[in-house]
Amino acid sequence: MYQYDELDQAVVDQRVAEFRDQTRRHLAGELSEEEFRPLRLRNGLYIQRHAPMLRIAIPYGLLSSAQLHTLAHVARRYDRGFGHFTTRQNLQLNWPHLEDVPEILAELATAQMHAIQTSGNCIRNVTADHLAGVAQDEVDDPRPYCEIIRQWSSVLPEFTYLPRKFKIAVTGSPADRAASEVHDVGLHMVRDAQGEIGFTVLVGGGLGRMPIIGQVIRQFLPVADLLSYLESILRVYNRQGRRDNIHKARIKVLVKALGIDRFRELVEAEWNENRAHAVRLPAAEVDRVRAFFRPRPYEILADIATPAGDDPRFQAWRRYNTHAHKVSGYRAVFVSLKAHGSIPGDMTSDQMDAVAELAGRFSFGLVRVTHTQNLVLADVRQRDLKELWGELDRLNLAMPNIGTLTDMIACPGLDFCSLANAGTLDVAKQIQQRFDDLDYLYDLGEIEIKISGCMNACGHHHVGHIGILGVDKHGEEWYQITLGGSATGFTALGEVIGPSVRKNEVASTIERIVEVYREVRADGERFVDTVHRLGIKPFKEQAYAPHPAAA
């Protein structure tokens, strides 16, 4: 993975010194809360329901074992011994003390980590496919380009005070495991007719109050033009994006208002005008960064089939929690943070330390965070799988449910977040309890449930095969259900099935919905494909069927 040079280290060190001074001035009464707020947000610090929340950047979801140990350490020393991995591949600490945050950031800086721009109206942590570099279907590894964007966008003077936040995702694979089409900018790696690598650029996607799928602004952007083109998009947005209404300030609103064709004209005109002054991305710099992401020193191994008589629990785990690798003899292993009875995405410091060690033993000392709130050890020899499974099982990190209905995404919801309208964690627990039978889960196959506690949609509910949105009705928590959303493979926004349901009825409603699927599905058809084939009507009819007891 990328290693900081003197410049990278100086940027994070000087940022820590700056924030230490800002925090000191705030605590001394020299900076009011109103003045401090935009500064602390740009360093990842929110003031939440119970305490400050610190969002630590994990650029494109990649961590070394040493970095995961550092996260375990700060969660233990400055928080309550656990952290929460988010849909943007970051880690959130829910209980740090404000006065400790400069010291936390200083500790992170010693491990080449930071919390720069994980919040605020600026360019956020760039995200990528969690199988980057090992997926069989990949055009090219997106991570060098993510790192280049990370550097260019960090402490970026012109665009630190944008109309609203700005999220970029890069995918190297047509399967798009990074939800790139619901980002402010999505970059798809492609090859042109000459075989040159470049990007298809999408703009104006997003979730939140106005869910919308990004549109193509440029079919093919050469690598050398990556930063200058992003600069042009951002300059048009910075100058013309709305600043009068926070709910209309994202770039998607500007793109929609102008139309993609007019927006494209503006960006291309700006880009052409700017050629003489645009930021350059020399091939030598691309090569320098790419060198950090060369394939690991893999052994030459053959694929190994698991003996038919092997432990059925291991076989289930191997089937659901490991993924094909482009190198024979290896698999990518999912570390499930979705054990039934646990909070999706939560991990204790002890678990982090243990996984960091396992990564050192089994996967070249590297760990990835997925936007679905699990971890991945991407380069595990197949002959080591059983041993690794045993270790993960002891840590309660081997729940064989990846890709199934209980591999849910959930934002922290009302329990932690001051924006939330409703709880998400106890809804997740309710679903885990109702769907605790693995054979039933396996029969249902691939189903993505995504839960958000408010319309800001941190839980990506719009693109869940089943989306659950918490709403407040006269002080009570209710839940609106959508069907047919998707962000992986193809992008679609879910359709609301009807009135929201009470909290204690969420899991039973979902059960009635998936029972319809079991009756009407074609052979081998996934839930989301059945919904798209039949529409939501048959599901909607059964979802609200009266309880037998009430009839």
Next chain:
Amino acid sequence: MRHILRRRELTADAWHYLGEDALGSEAVIVPLAELRANPARFAARGGRLGVRLAPVDRVEDLAGDLPRLALVACEFPSPGEGRGYSQGRLLRERFRFTGELRAVGAGVKQDLVFHLARCGFDALELAPGEDSQAAITAWGRYDVAYQPGDARVKPRLQRFFAA
């Protein structure tokens, strides 16, 4: 007496904004809208002329006037208002403006000094109550930068450069 922070030195402001007993002054700063509404009023007068841009103003509209302007002031009415950074870069880079580029408004605070300087602002009219000594120190808060920017603040290390 108003003071302006110019390249790390606090100096008395020789300029007047229109309305501050200004037409008789040697150096006057006029809002773009006023310049457009009464061009003759400013064409005939001697002395130095400056223009004040609101965040919503387009620097392209000022391009033809730049040769006769000694100063452009961009407004930062709040810390969250970021359009002035683009105005600054465009004036310096695309329109080659070499006169004084001034940041003015309640958003001109020590924590933004580095950003402003890298976008080409060489004169800061600090927000009321802002500690000028701290703002001078803030000018050197970063001595490294990833991005290209105005050479008046030259980083010790820089990753990306302009064409």
